[in-house]
Amino acid sequence: MESLNIDSSVDFDLTYCVAGTIPIDIDIEDSDIDIISSTPDLKKMESWLSKKFCDYPNFISFYFTSSDGRALVAKVRIEGYLVEFFAVEKPLNEQFGFRHMIAEWQILKRFDEEFRRDIRSLKRSGIKTEPAFAMRLGLVGDPYGAILDYATQMEAT
Numbered sequence: 001m002e003s004l005n006i007d008s009s010v011d012f013d014l015t016y017c018v019a020g021t022i023p024i025d026i027d028i029e030d031s032d033i034d035i036i037s038s039t040p041d042l043k044k045m046e047s048w049l050s051k052k053f054c055d056y057p058n059f060i061s062f063y064f065t066s067s068d069g070r071a072l073v074a075k076v077r078i079e080g081y082l083v084e085f086f087a088v089e090k091p092l093n094e095q096f097g098f099r100h101m102i103a104e105w106q107i108l109k110r111f112d113e114e115f116r117r118d119i120r121s122l123k124r125s126g127i128k129t130e131p132a133f134a135m136r137l138g139l140v141g142d143p144y145g146a147i148l149d150y151a152t153q154m155e156a157t
Contacts, residue, residue, distance in 0.1 A: 012044040024105045032082035042072045045087045049074045067096045103151035
């Protein structure tokens, strides 16, 4: 994160954090670095990303409609790592990706190291994080909703 020099180069309202598998220690060799952010001005974010990373030959950015609303995504490879920026106007703690990371962290705290190893093994076999958790926990249906429900029920007990 320090090599990205985000804090000193942003001149607009931006709240961000590293999310995904790295902060909760279930990343694997080819995991990307997910940076989720909240900003009231996606156009300024887009401009900042374009200026900061335009010299990288693999830089791309695009908008799409996510479960969190209109989203800006930018991807760039830096020092061998794929860095993915995800920006919406919604506060971080309300964003789907943040809520999933917290739910997964809560689940990991309840289980032993073997559970963590199993998640990594499933991820190495090509299974995405949420489906890996759902498989390991024996959850059925939509893995994204099932994990949030599981963590909520777990916290209630």
